[in-house]
Amino acid sequence: MAEPVKGPLDGLRVIDLTRVLSGPFCTMILGDLGADVIKIEPPKGDPVRGQGTMTDGHSGYFAGFNRNKRSVVLDLYSDAGKAVLRRLLADADVLVENFRPGTLDKLGLDETTLKDLNPRLIVASVNGYGSTGPYVDRPAFDFIAQAMSGFMGVNGEPEGQPMRAAPPISDLIAGIYAATGILAAVIGRQKTGQGQAVEVAMVNGLVSLMAYLSSEYFATDKVPARTGNDHPLVYPYGLFTCSDGQIAVANSHDQILTRFLETLDLGWIMTDPRYDTNPKRMAAREELRDLIDSRMAGKTRDHWLSVLNAAGVPCGIVQNLQQVFSDPQIAAQQMVIEAPWQDGPALKVLGFPIKLNGTPCAVHRPVPRLGGGTTEVLTEAGFDQDQIAALVQDGTIGTD
Amino acid sequence: MAEPVKGPLDGLRVIDLTRVLSGPFCTMILGDLGADVIKIEPPKGDPVRGQGTMTDGHSGYFAGFNRNKRSVVLDLYSDAGKAVLRRLLADADVLVENFRPGTLDKLGLDETTLKDLNPRLIVASVNGYGSTGPYVDRPAFDFIAQAMSGFMGVNGEPEGQPMRAAPPISDLIAGIYAATGILAAVIGRQKTGQGQAVEVAMVNGLVSLMAYLSSEYFATDKVPARTGNDHPLVYPYGLFTCSDGQIAVANSHDQILTRFLETLDLGWIMTDPRYDTNPKRMAAREELRDLIDSRMAGKTRDHWLSVLNAAGVPCGIVQNLQQVFSDPQIAAQQMVIEAPWQDGPALKVLGFPIKLNGTPCAVHRPVPRLGGGTTEVLTEAGFDQDQIAALVQDGTIGTD
Numbered sequence: 001m002a003e004p005v006k007g008p009l010d011g012l013r014v015i016d017l018t019r020v021l022s023g024p025f026c027t028m029i030l031g032d033l034g035a036d037v038i039k040i041e042p043p044k045g046d047p048v049r050g051q052g053t054m055t056d057g058h059s060g061y062f063a064g065f066n067r068n069k070r071s072v073v074l075d076l077y078s079d080a081g082k083a084v085l086r087r088l089l090a091d092a093d094v095l096v097e098n099f100r101p102g103t104l105d106k107l108g109l110d111e112t113t114l115k116d117l118n119p120r121l122i123v124a125s126v127n128g129y130g131s132t133g134p135y136v137d138r139p140a141f142d143f144i145a146q147a148m149s150g151f152m153g154v155n156g157e158p159e160g161q162p163m164r165a166a167p168p169i170s171d172l173i174a175g176i177y178a179a180t181g182i183l184a185a186v187i188g189r190q191k192t193g194q195g196q197a198v199e200v201a202m203v204n205g206l207v208s209l210m211a212y213l214s215s216e217y218f219a220t221d222k223v224p225a226r227t228g229n230d231h232p233l234v235y236p237y238g239l240f241t242c243s244d245g246q247i248a249v250a251n252s253h254d255q256i257l258t259r260f261l262e263t264l265d266l267g268w269i270m271t272d273p274r275y276d277t278n279p280k281r282m283a284a285r286e287e288l289r290d291l292i293d294s295r296m297a298g299k300t301r302d303h304w305l306s307v308l309n310a311a312g313v314p315c316g317i318v319q320n321l322q323q324v325f326s327d328p329q330i331a332a333q334q335m336v337i338e339a340p341w342q343d344g345p346a347l348k349v350l351g352f353p354i355k356l357n358g359t360p361c362a363v364h365r366p367v368p369r370l371g372g373g374t375t376e377v378l379t380e381a382g383f384d385q386d387q388i389a390a391l392v393q394d395g396t397i398g399t400d
Numbered sequence: 401m402a403e404p405v406k407g408p409l410d411g412l413r414v415i416d417l418t419r420v421l422s423g424p425f426c427t428m429i430l431g432d433l434g435a436d437v438i439k440i441e442p443p444k445g446d447p448v449r450g451q452g453t454m455t456d457g458h459s460g461y462f463a464g465f466n467r468n469k470r471s472v473v474l475d476l477y478s479d480a481g482k483a484v485l486r487r488l489l490a491d492a493d494v495l496v497e498n499f500r501p502g503t504l505d506k507l508g509l510d511e512t513t514l515k516d517l518n519p520r521l522i523v524a525s526v527n528g529y530g531s532t533g534p535y536v537d538r539p540a541f542d543f544i545a546q547a548m549s550g551f552m553g554v555n556g557e558p559e560g561q562p563m564r565a566a567p568p569i570s571d572l573i574a575g576i577y578a579a580t581g582i583l584a585a586v587i588g589r590q591k592t593g594q595g596q597a598v599e600v601a602m603v604n605g606l607v608s609l610m611a612y613l614s615s616e617y618f619a620t621d622k623v624p625a626r627t628g629n630d631h632p633l634v635y636p637y638g639l640f641t642c643s644d645g646q647i648a649v650a651n652s653h654d655q656i657l658t659r660f661l662e663t664l665d666l667g668w669i670m671t672d673p674r675y676d677t678n679p680k681r682m683a684a685r686e687e688l689r690d691l692i693d694s695r696m697a698g699k700t701r702d703h704w705l706s707v708l709n710a711a712g713v714p715c716g717i718v719q720n721l722q723q724v725f726s727d728p729q730i731a732a733q734q735m736v737i738e739a740p741w742q743d744g745p746a747l748k749v750l751g752f753p754i755k756l757n758g759t760p761c762a763v764h765r766p767v768p769r770l771g772g773g774t775t776e777v778l779t780e781a782g783f784d785q786d787q788i789a790a791l792v793q794d795g796t797i798g799t800d
Contacts, residue, residue: 008588008596021611033584052612053619060615128714130755133732141650141714143629143637148716150724152629152648154566155555161639162718163563164629166554172609174753176576181754183583184433188408188759190590196408196758207724207735208753209567211421212452215460217721218736218748219453224721229543229552229564237543239561248552250541314541316548318562321617321624324550324607332533335607336618348618353574353608354581355530358596359588 007034008359012186014038014094015085016069017076019046021142021168022126022202023098024065025175030094030182031068032352032361038088038377039069040076043398045370056345063347063367067339070365070373073398080396082108087381090117093195094182096124100139101131111197122185122195126174130201140202145170149206154213157228170202177205235282236260239318241293242301250314254278259311264295342369371398407434408759412586414438414494415485416469417476419446421542421568422526422602423498424465425575430494430582431468432752432761438488438777439469440476443798445770456745463747463767467739470765470773473798480796482508487781490517494582496524500539501531511597522585522595526574530601540602545570549606554613557628570602577605635682636660639718641693642701650714654678659711664695742769771798 012035016027024039024046031037039046052061075081085107089095095114097104104110104125114121125131128140129148146152146164156163181198189195207214213224224232229248231237236257239246251257254270261267269275269291275284296304301317308315319327325336335351340363352361374397378388391397412435416427424439424446431437439446452461472488475481485507489495495514497504504510504525514521525531528540529548546552546564556563581598589595607614613624624632629648631637636657639646651657654670661667669675669691675684696704701717708715719727725736735751740763752761774797778788791797 008584010588010591012587029580033581034588052615055619060619061612064611064615129729130733133729135709135729138709138716139656139712139714141652143631143650144648144714144716147648147718148724148727148729150719150721151565151567152718153720153724156563157560160557160560161629163556165551165565166624166627167551167609167611167613169569169609172611173573173576176573176580177753180429180576180580180583181433181756183580183587184408184754185756185758187412187583187586188410188434188756191410192758194758196756199755199757200753201733201755203729204733204735204751204753204755207730208750209569209572210721210724210750211464211567211572212461213567214721214725214750215452215464215747217725219455219460221722224566227566229561231543248544248547250543252541256539309535309538312539314539314544316538316544318547318552319550320553321550321610321614322621324548324553324610325614325617327548329529329533329535329548329603330607333530333601333604335604347615350608350610350614351604353577353600353604354584355599355601355604356581356585356588356596357599358585358592358594 005359007032007361007364008356009033009035012036012094013092014096015088015092016040017095017097017099018126019098020048021065022171022174023096024048025172026124026126026178027096028065028068029176029179031364033354034359034364037069038373039066039071039368040074040085041071041370043073043075045073049370055347058341058344058347060347063339063341064349067349067363067367068365069368070377071368071371072374072377073371075396076107078396080391080394084378084391084396086117088377089114089121091381092118092121093186094122094124096126096178096182098126101125101127101136118195120189120193120195122182122189122198124178124182124198126178126200126202128202130204131199142168142170142202145202145206149203150210151206154224154226156226158226160226162226170206173205173209174200174202234278235285236288236292240296242296242299242304244300247301247304247315247317249308252314256313260308260313263307263311263313264292266291266295337363339363340366342366342372344369372400374398374400405759407432407761407764408756409433409435412436412494413492414496415488415492416440417495417497417499418526419498420448421465422571422575423496424448425572426524426526426578427496428465428468429576429579431764433754434759434764437469438773439466439471439768440474440485441471441770443473443475449770455747458741458744458747460747463739463741464749467749467763467767468765469768470777471768471771472774472777473771475796476507478796480791480794484778484791484796486517488777489514489521491781492518492521493586494522494524496578496582498526501525501527501536518595520589520593520595522582522589522598524578524582524598526578526600526602528602530604531599542568542570542602545602545606549603550610551606554624554626556626558626562626570606573605573609574600574602634678635685636688636692640696642696642699642704644700646718647701647704647715648718649708652714656713660708660713663707663711663713664692666691666695737763739763740766742766742772744769772800774798774800
């Protein structure tokens, strides 16, 4: 039998103290890439195990963030539990946590202690605002990070409310950045022999995505206006109405706009003295929208997507999740896969956005049952059967 | 003089064929972490050099995506230019490109050629839809990726339009994922000695962030409704109005909600038979909003932020960019820094979201002048002065 292909992080040992969203997303990315992720859970488990709609008693929300991990139930608030954790950390490459700043110290795992225990350990923290500064003690939450970072402030209709994104993107982006930082630290360790601390704050992660909105602010001191789905500087651009619904069209510059209008038999617009510059077109939005929609209305979305894409005009449907998950491209890209639960059903989960052709991401391990890896992990760490039984007996660890 | 601290990726050589947004963001992250990024530009340069508001003739938009790179102007469409590129690739660790799928092949850099040239080379591609599947030839653009991925469809008011995010997040997220995949491949290469292809599509990147919205869809087959700034399952939650403006409050579960209401002297709501369950509170949104806003209206945002944060209730202001960039926490986290241009002014740019305490991210190199690293990079690659002069003479490379 051929050796199974293992991910590029095969052999990297991650001790994962995180729960809920940001941290588990980070460690799932590491697990998808082949790392050995040991999810330390309190006796009641990561609260997400009980959240979302259950399928045969199993949370799809939990499955979506926790494939490729082994679960160990460990009481971190007892001395015996702390001793077990220290033993796991002595032999690990990475510790990831998403407590509030200062909690690791309270668990007896301050920087000096960890360095003495394992100087090669990379200690990664995901939090709301960062571990220094005036807001260090504030509780964090995705909605608040979206508000405080400026992200909500630039989204939404000009006359409407600032608008959050529905997905918890500040958690998720912090998780991806943390994975990036951890891997950089692993590479750096080859030269120094030393681990280091990696920290990503949810607010900082979103601030880092402000792109040209921030550079324009720095250059002009002007706060950017909300522009809804329209482009702040270019028209026509946005949503247009076909016979059976809307499509999004991104005429990002004149060359593409010319192709767009010619495809609609409206090529004359580009040379008409009323519309032959972008400022004139911006000023004549309503007239142009009517002209374009009147052409669009004669055919279906599928028609326009086909001819416009063929003409090199970026366009697409505003898909709802039913459409996304039945889209042939999403299927071709395997963006929906199945992850089995340990001793449970296989549930649909999102696929891997990082495609590697040599050692691809894969479901190397199932979604773990609460504590389902306890005996295995403790045995690997050198505990014998009697010691494990004693730890179960006194409540330090859970049973498998 | 002490040796300067170098980033964890010091010594990693990246040949960067990318332009505009997604690819340059990826390679900037690698450069921030210490990689040696060689930005190959066409004679006219990355188009972003001419975009956005100029400060002393320098684009802040370009500065925001291109610190920590050296620029080499190279005509990739000439045989001599291709030969120079192959020489640079022979000695590199990573090639990054964000052309449409197939362009690398047209440049004579198909997979087999690259493998023969340098089997250790990691070849990373960022594109719109991926390099396989029915949409492979479609032009991509951030707005379209936001539409096709389902991201827009879940954002916005229930009765309003699906709403894009103003920042080009599909580009940016693909860039971060590509950096993550590249670093994983670097780590994997230590075991195999072989490079591999890394690919991230903008649509896939956004799909991967659908989190519990996707797991609920998979479990129920119900398309999630847009809920604006309100939480789909919990009330009170969202924006509330103080004497001088709104604040965002995330009462994500009953324990936090109790603290919130008690801070407002509305603790009785939790035990009032009209409001003592979440379903009842969801049904009584209008009454509860009026009750809460009537208390909020008596004090300023600063007052409520202070007392609510102290009570452990996640809350914050919906900040605009002026507020973000004068926020003391953002300053403490150094999320605005200066990056000098090579032979030009220092411009404000966004700081580093990945904080490392041992070998931190830094501005290791300035924002490059077009072609400003040509002689240096070619000399390092073994070209002598006469050869460089001849390449300048025939237009293969630009002058410094």
